[in-house]
Amino acid sequence: MRFLTAILVLFAVLARPAVTDAGEPTDAAAAANAAVLQALPFSDRRDLADAQRGLIAPVLNDGVATGPSDRPAWDRSSAVLAFLGLPLGVGRVWAADAESAGPLPAWNDGAAKAAIVAFVSKVTKEGGADFVPPAERIAVFDNDGTLWPEQPMYFQLAFALDRIKSMVARHPEWRDTQPFKAALEGDMRQLAASGTHGLLELVMATHAGQTTDEFDRDVRDWLATARHPTFQRPYTGLVYQPMLELLAYLRANGFKTYIVSGGGIDFMRPWVEEVYGIPPEQVVGSSIKATFEVRDGTPVVVKLPEIDFIDDGPGKPVGIHKFIGRRPIAAFGNSDGDFQMLEWTTAGHGPRLGVYVHHTDAEREWAYDRTSAFGKLDRGLDEAGSRGWTVVSIKDDWKRVFVFEAGGTMKHGRPAPAAE
Amino acid sequence: MRFLTAILVLFAVLARPAVTDAGEPTDAAAAANAAVLQALPFSDRRDLADAQRGLIAPVLNDGVATGPSDRPAWDRSSAVLAFLGLPLGVGRVWAADAESAGPLPAWNDGAAKAAIVAFVSKVTKEGGADFVPPAERIAVFDNDGTLWPEQPMYFQLAFALDRIKSMVARHPEWRDTQPFKAALEGDMRQLAASGTHGLLELVMATHAGQTTDEFDRDVRDWLATARHPTFQRPYTGLVYQPMLELLAYLRANGFKTYIVSGGGIDFMRPWVEEVYGIPPEQVVGSSIKATFEVRDGTPVVVKLPEIDFIDDGPGKPVGIHKFIGRRPIAAFGNSDGDFQMLEWTTAGHGPRLGVYVHHTDAEREWAYDRTSAFGKLDRGLDEAGSRGWTVVSIKDDWKRVFVFEAGGTMKHGRPAPAAE
Numbered sequence: 143m144r145f146l147t148a149i150l151v152l153f154a155v156l157a158r159p160a161v162t163d164a165g166e167p168t169d170a171a172a173a174a175n176a177a178v179l180q181a182l183p184f185s186d187r188r189d190l191a192d193a194q195r196g197l198i199a200p201v202l203n204d205g206v207a208t209g210p211s212d213r214p215a216w217d218r219s220s221a222v223l224a225f226l227g228l229p230l231g232v233g234r235v236w237a238a239d240a241e242s243a244g245p246l247p248a249w250n251d252g253a254a255k256a257a258i259v260a261f262v263s264k265v266t267k268e269g270g271a272d273f274v275p276p277a278e279r280i281a282v283f284d285n286d287g288t289l290w291p292e293q294p295m296y297f298q299l300a301f302a303l304d305r306i307k308s309m310v311a312r313h314p315e316w317r318d319t320q321p322f323k324a325a326l327e328g329d330m331r332q333l334a335a336s337g338t339h340g341l342l343e344l345v346m347a348t349h350a351g352q353t354t355d356e357f358d359r360d361v362r363d364w365l366a367t368a369r370h371p372t373f374q375r376p377y378t379g380l381v382y383q384p385m386l387e388l389l390a391y392l393r394a395n396g397f398k399t400y401i402v403s404g405g406g407i408d409f410m411r412p413w414v415e416e417v418y419g420i421p422p423e424q425v426v427g428s429s430i431k432a433t434f435e436v437r438d439g440t441p442v443v444v445k446l447p448e449i450d451f452i453d454d455g456p457g458k459p460v461g462i463h464k465f466i467g468r469r470p471i472a473a474f475g476n477s478d479g480d481f482q483m484l485e486w487t488t489a490g491h492g493p494r495l496g497v498y499v500h501h502t503d504a505e506r507e508w509a510y511d512r513t514s515a516f517g518k519l520d521r522g523l524d525e526a527g528s529r530g531w532t533v534v535s536i537k538d539d540w541k542r543v544f545v546f547e548a549g550g551t552m553k554h555g556r557p558a559p560a561a562e
Numbered sequence: 563m564r565f566l567t568a569i570l571v572l573f574a575v576l577a578r579p580a581v582t583d584a585g586e587p588t589d590a591a592a593a594a595n596a597a598v599l600q601a602l603p604f605s606d607r608r609d610l611a612d613a614q615r616g617l618i619a620p621v622l623n624d625g626v627a628t629g630p631s632d633r634p635a636w637d638r639s640s641a642v643l644a645f646l647g648l649p650l651g652v653g654r655v656w657a658a659d660a661e662s663a664g665p666l667p668a669w670n671d672g673a674a675k676a677a678i679v680a681f682v683s684k685v686t687k688e689g690g691a692d693f694v695p696p697a698e699r700i701a702v703f704d705n706d707g708t709l710w711p712e713q714p715m716y717f718q719l720a721f722a723l724d725r726i727k728s729m730v731a732r733h734p735e736w737r738d739t740q741p742f743k744a745a746l747e748g749d750m751r752q753l754a755a756s757g758t759h760g761l762l763e764l765v766m767a768t769h770a771g772q773t774t775d776e777f778d779r780d781v782r783d784w785l786a787t788a789r790h791p792t793f794q795r796p797y798t799g800l801v802y803q804p805m806l807e808l809l810a811y812l813r814a815n816g817f818k819t820y821i822v823s824g825g826g827i828d829f830m831r832p833w834v835e836e837v838y839g840i841p842p843e844q845v846v847g848s849s850i851k852a853t854f855e856v857r858d859g860t861p862v863v864v865k866l867p868e869i870d871f872i873d874d875g876p877g878k879p880v881g882i883h884k885f886i887g888r889r890p891i892a893a894f895g896n897s898d899g900d901f902q903m904l905e906w907t908t909a910g911h912g913p914r915l916g917v918y919v920h921h922t923d924a925e926r927e928w929a930y931d932r933t934s935a936f937g938k939l940d941r942g943l944d945e946a947g948s949r950g951w952t953v954v955s956i957k958d959d960w961k962r963v964f965v966f967e968a969g970g971t972m973k974h975g976r977p978a979p980a981a982e
Binding site: 277280423425429432433434435436443450457463464465466467468482485486 | 906
C-alpha cells in the first residue's frame, strides 16, 4: 500500500462514531489545516495570497448540503441545456458549435478542447464509423484534483482531522499515543512511520459502530460549516467550472458520468449530486466494510473497522469493473493514481479518450506535478504523449477555473436562474 | 456462511480459466442437470411433465446473448412506452389504467396488482403527500426465483457444473478428490460436508488467472447453447412475463431498476440488459476479488481465487449501500435470502413497497416455499403480513408466467415489433 493511498483511505473513513459535541468546526478546521500546512513536504509552496488576489467574486453565503428531498433532478436534459443557454432538445449534439461559444464556454480554444469536442462529435455521429450507442457511453472522472482541488491537502483529510479532534476529548490518551498523536498534530511523516497497522488502528478506534446514516449526516454537517483554509469558502464551492461544463456537455450527448476516486465513497455520495449532477449510485471510491443489523427493531448498516476496497492506481480499473461492469470510453484524471484508469479505458476497442488535467496555474489555482505530496503526476506526464492522451493545462486551457468566478451564474453546480 | 449461500457463491465464480475445448455443452449440461436432480433433497419433487403440458408456445430458436454493439437502448422511455402500446411521453403515470388492460396485462386484477399500482400512483403524483422525486425512485429486484426460475437448481449452478466438467480432463485427479468429486457428481450433500474451506479450494483451483473478458465470453457462449433440463429452452428465454412488465412499468414511471442478487455479478452482467432492460451497471451481486495487470502490453482485470462479497440475506442491504448508496423505495424478492433487503427498504421514511413472489403454481411453474433447497421462503411468509409486504401468488396473480407463452410478442425482454 502506497503511503498516500494509505493516508487517503484512512481518512476516507474516519468520523466520530455518533453525534457528539460539534465544537467549532470552522476554527478546528482552520487550526488543523494550518498544522498540516506546516508539516507537509510541499516542493512548490506557493504564495497563497496570490491565489486569492485573482478571485473577485462575492462569497457564497448559503449552505452547502441540503436534504435528499430537494436534490435537483440534475440529469434531466432540460436543466443541462438551460445551464448551457441552449434551446431544449434531448440528445442534441454540439459538434458544429465546437470552436465558438458552444458547449464549453470556460475553455479556451486550443488542442485540448478540440480533442474533447472531436471525440464527442465522433462517437455521437449516427451511422459514422466511430458511433458508440448511448448505453456504452460511459465517462469516468477522478475527483480530487480533477473536479475540485486537492491543495493544500485532500479536502477529505481536513474532514478527517476535524473528526479526530472532535473525538479526542473522550480519548485523552490519544495525545501521547501514536498514530493518534501524529494525526492530531497533522504530522504526516510520523503517521507514515506507523504503517498500515497504525492506520488500521486509527480506523478501528474511531469507527466501530457508526451507521451509514450517521456518517452521511456527519459529512453534510461538516460541509455546511467548514471553509477552505485559503479560499475561505465552502469546499463544495471550489469545483472547477470547466469540468462542470464538461460533465454537462457529456451528459447532454448521452454519456453516463461517473466519479472514480481514491477518496471514500461514503464521503462523496452525500454531496456529489448537488454539486456535480452525478447521482450517488454513479460514484466509485474507496471503502471500509459494513454489516447489517437490527437495533431495537430498526435495521441499520454499520461501518466496520476493516478496509474493503482501495480505489486508487491499479485499483481503479478493478473498481470500474466491480461497480460499472463495462469499460468506459472516456477517462479524466490528474495524477499517477489515475494512470491505470486511463490505460484501461483507452486500451478498449473503438474510439477512446484519455485526459489529464495538469495543474499549471500558480496564479489562479496551484502549480504542481512530479513531486507533489497530493496528486503527484510524473509517469503520466512522461507517457501521455506516446499513449495519445490529451493534457489539459489549467493555465492555458481554462478561461475560468472556479465556479464562483462568474459571481452568481452558478450555485453549487446548478444554474442559478433555472433552479432558484 | 450458510450452505446454500456458500454453494451459490462458489458456483457464481467458477469457470474454466481460459478458452479450452468446448466439448458439447448441451449434452454436458443435460447430464449434469440429471445428476443434480437425483442428488437434490427436494421435498416437493414435482412431475416435471406437468410443467411442460402448460406450455404451448413455439420454441425460440434464435440465440441468446449478442454482442454489446447491438444492445437496445432499452431504458429510453419511448421504447418502454412503445412496448406498452401507449403514446410517447416521458414520466406518464398510468394510475387511471390500473384495473383495466393498462400497464400490467399479464397480471390478474387482485390485491397484489392493486397494491403495486397504488404505490406507483402515489409516489409519482406531483404535489401529493407521498410524492418521491425521480432521483429517489430506486427499485431493487432479486433475480433467481423473482425474475426467472430457480428450479430444478439455480441456473448458474448448471453453468458452474458444465465448467467443472470442461476442466476435469486437465485435472483427472479431481475424480477422486473432494470437493471436486462431489461437484462433478452433483452431490450437494457431500459438497456441503467439505465446508467453506473446500468450496474456496474449488474456486482457487478453477479460477486463478482468468480475465474478466474471458469470463464474460464464457457466460455468453454457455447461454447461447445450454438448455434448461425440463423446458428445453435457453435459460434466458425463461424469464417471467409479469416481472418484465413490472420492470418496464416502473421505469416508465421514473424508477431506476436494479438487480440485487445472491448470484455472481459477473455471471449476470453479460445478459441482463438484453433480457431485462437493466444495464450491467445496475446489477449488484456476489463477487470474487480481482486485480489489474498488464500482460504483454495489454491491460487486463484478472479474477482472483478469493471471495470478495456475498450479496445474500443480510449482505443485500450492505450491497445496496455499497453499490447504490441510497435506500430503495421498492424491493421485490421471493425467498428468505431477500428478507433483509425488504426489511431495509421498507424501514425507510415515506411510502415503501415490499413484495414477495410466492411460487404456488405446480402446473405452470413450480410450487415450493418453506422447505425448498433453492429459494426457501419461511420467515418471509410468516412475517410478510405483519410487515405490510405484498405477497404475489403466481397461481392466482399471474395470467401468464413465462415470456414465451405469448409466442412472439416478446423476444428476450424486448418488444418484438419495435426492436426487430
